[in-house]
Amino acid sequence: MTNTLKCISPIDGSVFAERPVLSLDEAKAAAAKGRAAQAAWAARPIEERIRLVMAGVATVGAMNDEIVPELAHMMGRPVRFGGEFGGFNERATYMAEIAESALAPIEVGEDATFKRYIKRVPLGVVFVVAPWNYPYMTAINTVAPALIAGNTVMLKHATQTLLVGERMAKAFHSAGVPEDVFQNVFLDHDTTSDLIAANAFDFVNFTGSVGGGKAMERAAAGTFTGTGLELGGKDPGYVMEDADLDAAVDTLIDGAMFNSGQCCCGIERIYVHEALFDAFVEKAVAVVKGYKLGNPLDKETTIGPMANVRFGAEVRAQIAEALDAGATAHIDTFAEDDGAAYLTPQILTDVTHDMRVMRDESFGPVVGIMKVKDDEEAIRLMNDSDFGLTASLWTSDMERAERIGDRIETGTVFLNRADYLDPGLCWTGCKQTGRGGGLSQIGYHNLTRPKSYHLKRLGTA
Template sequence: MTSKVICISPIDGSVYAERPVLSADEAREAVARAKTAQLAWQERSLEDRISLVLAGVAKIGEMNDEIVPELAHQMGRPVRYGGEFGGFTERASYMAEIAAEALAPIEVADDAAFKRMIKRVPHGVVLVVAPWNYPYMTAINTVAPALIAGNSVVLKHASQTLLVGERMAKAFHEAGVPEDVFQNVFLDHATTSALIAEKSFGFVNFTGSVGGGQAMEKAAAGTFTGVGLELGGKDPGYVMEDADLDAAVDTLIDGAMFNAGQCCCGIERIYVVESLYDAFVEKAVKIVEGYKLGNPLDPETTLGPMAHARFAAEVRAQTQEAIADGAKALIDPAKFPEDDGGAYLMPQILVDVDHSMRVMRDESFGPVVGIMKVKDDAEAIQLMNDSNFGLTASLWTRDVARAEAIGDQIETGTVFLNRADYLDPALCWTGCKDTGRGGGLSIIGYHNLTRPKSYHLKKAQ
């Protein structure tokens, strides 16, 4: 019997979409077509590749009215937020803008005797394994620069958002990108690992869980295939005594709760200096009590269900364990009767928390945040670094030099000052520790999606 990829809608638990997975032989045939097509694709001019990629991006924009409710059905984000096309096009457009400079040969010398240079050449076939939480934006982070750099791309999307890959492939093909240059595939884990182990790809980019990243590395072991990984996170916010309190509360709580807390760089723990702690907590509670939990297709809904009931179960477990260990929950469940014990999960703020509790250590990836009081920068730095993860950290102060000095001491991929939960395509998107390795977007993203090739050309005399 053919195995299937199935999307269970968090709205009502029904099967929203399903697709058969490729057999191992069918998957190998897809890779073979991608390898053949890539050779002609890299011979096209850079300008041609950029034009086709941007045309594909524009086609996605034309589909946005269909995409927005489709995302609500697949992963629960409320339709009021309008999808992801803003960030999608911002990232692709920036990578197109810097492509000529990022991919330009490094000229070492061109004199009477020698021409010496280093070129950036494509890896060949790039496998992109994309997550469900921001399914368009996370995919385009790699898809756009990989194609622009001359690679072909095989996209495997998460089962929770299995229609996203189809949408992207349709858009790019309609724009003129050859079908074998950009393929959307449905694969099971075993076939994916087998393809990687067989050296099917020149580069693999994976965004997802720590366990998933470990599986990718194990599959690639001994193949010398480059692997880029963005895995778990437990991103902190730190509010100092001179912070703009209202801005800090608004931004950090939004960063903790938006998308039902299912953001790669969402805020999962907050440290507030003693003098502002009480006021911060009071304002935070007021914001969260104003949310409306409900069906994401309702334009009045501000907080939809989590993408799957099992994700909500993990957040409930962390919250209940923390309360049993002495934490205090500040949001009254009576204010969120729509919490059904399944995918619909009320937001929660916890105080009297500490790092012995899983909710302050393990990735929650849901609408819960713990807030701790700290004495000074030293204590805040120690707590921010007391984590297995390192994706982003959000600092709140009016003193830029102080923030930079603190940032230098934080084990993280990105340091934010007076903002949070944003991906700047001009900066390298990267992490450390169990968050993974590698870097996407920016000029460094191009460096990871290509390899250097040196030319030492002696001229005949």
């Protein structure tokens, strides 16, 4: 019997889409096609590669009216938020604009005897394993620069957003990107691991769980295949005594709850100076009580279901454990909470770092808020985590924020903002959040390799 991948819609638990997976032989053949097509693709002028990639991006944008409700069906994001094309286009456009300078040869020196320079050349076949929470934006982070740099790409999407890669491939192919240059594939875990172990790829970019990242590294062990891994997060916010309180509440609570808390750089824990703590909590509770939980296809819905019932179960477990250990819940159960995918957003106080809700990734609409007396306590608590993706600082004193930022174990430091990915900056993390970096000039460096040229002219000494 053919093994199939099934997307179970969080709206009602029905099967929204299913696709058969490739056999190992079929998957190897697809990877071989990508490898065979790579040299000719890389030989095309960079201007042509940029033009074709951006035409593919525009074609995805033309599908947006179909994509938005499709995403609601697959992973529960309310249609009122309009999908992901804004960020998808912003990231691809920025990477296209910097491509020629980021990939330009490094001129080392030229004289009558020698010409020396370093080129950035494509790695070959890049394998992108994309997540379901922001399936278009996370995929384009690597797909666009990898193709522009001259690599071929194989894209495997999470089962929860099964149709995203298919749509992207259709769009890019119709815009003129050759089918073997950009392939969408449906693979199970075993076939994925077997391909990586067989050196089918020259680089693997994975966004997902810590366990998934470890599986990728195990599969790549001994192959010398490069990996870029964006894994878990437990991103903190720190509100200092001189912060703009209303702005901090609005941004941090939105960062904690948007997309039902299912954001890579969502805010999962907040530390507030004791002078503002009570006011912050009062305002935060008022914001969350104003949310409307419901069917994401309803334009009045502001918070939809968790993408999968099992994700909701983990968040409920963390909340229940915290309450048993003495935490205080501030949000009464919403009428629409079904005990499964539809989950009441929650604010907790009286929390400690002995509780999983303050240490393990929640990836759901819950945030713990703790009172702190000074910067030293806040820094200690922010660093008391296995993860390090982003941290959000709130103060009117930029120099103070920079000093604190230098001491936080994180990939990105935000000041007076949160939960945003700037394509001009390297998207990276530390500790169990992973390794590598996407976007910015560094993103191009990670999708290419340096090749040195040391050329001596004939007839010289």
